[in-house]
Amino acid sequence: MAEEKKKHKKRRTATEAAASIGPMVKEFISGTLRAKEEGRKVAFTFIVCLYDEILRAMDILPVWTENFAGICGAKRDAERFLERSESLGLSRSLCTYALCGIGFDQWREELGEMPPDAPWGGQVRPDMMLSSGQILCDPRNKWYQASQLYMPDVPVYNIDLPYPLYEDDVEFTDVRDYYVKHIIEELRGLVAFLEKQTGTKMDYDRLSETVDLGERTWNLIWETYDLRRAVPTPMGTGDAMNTMVPMCFMMGTQEAYDFFLGLNKELKEKVARKEGVVEDEKYRLLWGGGLPSWFALSDFNYFNSKGAVFPAETTYRMIESMYQIYMPDTNDPIERLAWRWFGYWVFWHNKARKRPGSHPDVEWLIQYIEDYKIDGIVMHEAFSCRTWHLGLIWQLNQLAKIYKPIPVLVLGKDGKKEKTNRELPSLVLESDIIDITTYSEVDTRNRIDAFIETLESVAKSKVH
Amino acid sequence: MTKVVIMGEEIMSSVIGPTGPEQRRLANNVMKEALNRAGLPFKSISYVVATGYGRINVPFADKQITEITCHARGVASFFPDARTIIDIGGQDSKGIKINNGRPIDFVMNDKCAAGSGRFLEIIADTLGIKIEEMGELALQSKNPAVISNICTIFAEQEVVDKLAEGIPLKNLVAGILESLANRVSRMVKRLKIEREVILTGGVAKNAGMVQALSDKLGYPVSVPPEPLLTGAVGATLLGKEIAQKAKERDESPERKERSLKEIEIL
Amino acid sequence: MNEKNSDIFSRIESYYSDYGQRAKELKNEGKKIIGYVCSFIPLEIITAAGCVPFRMRGDIHEPITKGNINLETIACPFYRSCFDLSVKGRYDFLDGSIVAHACDSMARTYAVWKYTLDLPYSHFVNLPHTLSKSSMEFFNEELNTFRKSLGGFAGKEISDDDLAEAIGLYNENRDKVKALYELRKPDPPIISGTELTKILTVGASLPVAEANQLFDEVLEELGKRKESPLKKVRRIMIDGACVDNIELVKLIEDLGGNVVIDTLCNGTRDNLPHTDIGGDPVSALADRYLNKINCPRTYRENKEQDLHKDLESRFGDIGFYAREFKADGAILYVYKYCDPFGFEVPARKAYFDSIKLPLLYLEDEYSAGTIGQLKTRIQAFLEMLG
């Protein structure tokens, strides 16, 4: 019982900015409930669609359905909604965010009011649902269609947001024109749909302003996160799982920009004071992939307690430096959004081409390993989301094959010690984003302990 | 467990045989015992229906019918108003929706021990108590422990940890029954449960479990007098129908070559 | 390929059990063999390039082992089986493989597939999800990219005439499959589901011209069947993704049902829709693969905001086939971890309900180990149908 309580205590963050996120998220949820009452339009939608600015410019309030499910998970109150989805015939092997959301929505529709004790007041009934059939995630293509079975009067609008995969014989520049053209058309289709739903025309000057603000925010985040290169690092992935909130849910708002200004200032001060996440920083780890288990974020603190910190992560790094993304000379905000989307997803292609055996996903890891002086990699395999979790093991294997940065001595054939290089140690945790029944704290911490021991012995055998 | 029911106008004898994989091929022995008790020779049996997992291992059966259909029939003979059956057996659990004694929909879990009576056996073993004691113990608890792991192996570990933490045995046992009730009702809910709900299978003898399931569903579930035998009773009733129908047509029912031997396979 | 007709079924048996034997021969003759898994691969382009498309199969009897080294177990088990067999060398004769943007299990593992198998050629065909005008234009371009890329590998510029010829061959192929399906309409059907599954599976392992000839021979042989070898029992439909091992169909038939129709990838979904002829071949292909293949991975808009019409537009073909082939009951068979089908289970159930066709929904792994579990369920379902 004492154990239970301990878990629910507020998690300690390294930065004050990260600690301020809780109320912000709460405000989202109650904000959408209020907006609905005031007759403003609310739309279900997904993060990582990069059209946030369009919604902001049209005063449509986004309801991030992944976020609500994540909150249910973090509050350890997702199970009843997951079960409801199962009873509708949906398999537990599917994205548990979607199951949680569909289960909740179906329940709300059945009751005609919020389900009992709904987390933070519950998820509002939307005016529309904006799917996104990108090349990223099937649930984004199917989830709202499935929800519509329980709210048939709520329209769904689905757009395509493709990007090319990495090929040997086709460069992204070969296909760029028709990809971008299609994305632009799809975004224009979205705008037309939203205009119809709201009965107001898009104000393109305003959209230009939000897109501008969005781009400036991208650069600001990039600069801010870059400060984490410092030794000791002032902020870890545990905090980044909080600061992803303004990045992924508030892009195109002044609030998000201001938030990162604040974080930037805080990190600079910490760096100047040499104040790290932990007092005695021993191991710098890269969170190399996988969404976190929202109910077990305290595992990051457990890492910290062993002197391990995470200066960088690839998860929720939904920004790049805009200076490095190709942008043609255009003032059309829709076009800018399309080019930004495309540029983000092909960001690592050119680099990968230069290293034999590399791949954009692997190249990304290598860059961060070098930039952030990384000693080991941790990934999380969440069973229910194929989007972010397929290919992780392969990435580690491929990385180990082509990138061996640690000089060590081994016993050669003639019995003499030889200098050679080895790959970075890595750890793959297994659980889920919100399905707590897949998680075992004992097992997870045993694995972490064993990993820390590996890091220790690698550090010892390292030759300088 | 192998069960045999012999029926004439009514049940003439019933036997519940021993458990274990070795016993599966010894259906003939249980049959002999049942015949003994009824005082009948084998040749006086006009029709034999085999059901359940072992239905293919009964060489002297005339027909094999799944436990789904047999349960529906058996339960309806005790509870004409039954609409939903929840059966928790040693190796599986299932939910059956019925109408007029016939199944109209069903769900099954035969993939994982955690949703079956086996789960209770394993945990009872871990706790060093008899499985029969679990019901009574659980009913004494006012504060069931929360068992969060679904997988049997993890749950076993969790129970051990919690015991070490000093959580009283009765609360643990109540928690275990609750978690099984959760799992089973989670599955059965896929059927859109209608009342009246009947619980069968070995677990139905466990008063704590009946309570836990009733709590979970929000209304009482009923238990037949011999919850282990409903499937077998259903099989005899179906067999009887087949034999009677043939008789009406003045034929003898289609039968298999039979002998009361143990089977060769396995 | 010119033995006697009477041998045709033993030849099919041999092609089925030693899957890929003909592809191996062709490889030795210098042909380039291109593997694929999903119905969204434009085979016409592969054939027009002078290569031989080869549908890779999984094997439910082969436990997935080596494949797990690079591919997570949270991917679709069917796709994992295909990958596992490839890693184990079962498809060593392949010169290349094409992956389509069908589902997450495919799209998100393209790199795993490409780097691990390390074939001389690989390509990813990026299908759009939506059916807008812009999507069609995009897909057109994407097919042209593929055409150019494969042409580069095959050392041949693929002309419109090449494409038109290949389209003709495939349309012929679809006519013959249609003729085979016609034999399922009588009660009892002239051909069992098990036989047909084998025939179609084998067909997908051959060059299309050879498959056409094989189907002709089968049709001729079946034409001689005056009486059906089957009993008159319940007529079953199977709905789902790819069922390329006969075990499921055979199990249903052994338990006393006739499988008479399907809406499966390797059945009507892929094998019946034609490609329009006369116009631009690439646009015609884009139209066939995106519009005519009805798969849950493609988003069909609920235009009129009407639930019933939406179900009809998404699943109408199920009802159409069920009526045409007089199905008494249906089995919805979905693999664990399959997102496109998985999310549609409630809607599909609702549709089956609306057409009053009794339904058994099965979620399965891709493994012979679950046959026992399926058996009880299917038998109980058949008992329910009476």
Ligand code: SF4
């Ligand atoms: S599958 Fe993954 S990426 Fe897609 S909605 Fe679910 S958690 Fe998000």
Ligand code: SF4
């Ligand atoms: S069965 Fe589903 S998940 Fe598997 S390959 Fe087909 S569409 Fe993808």
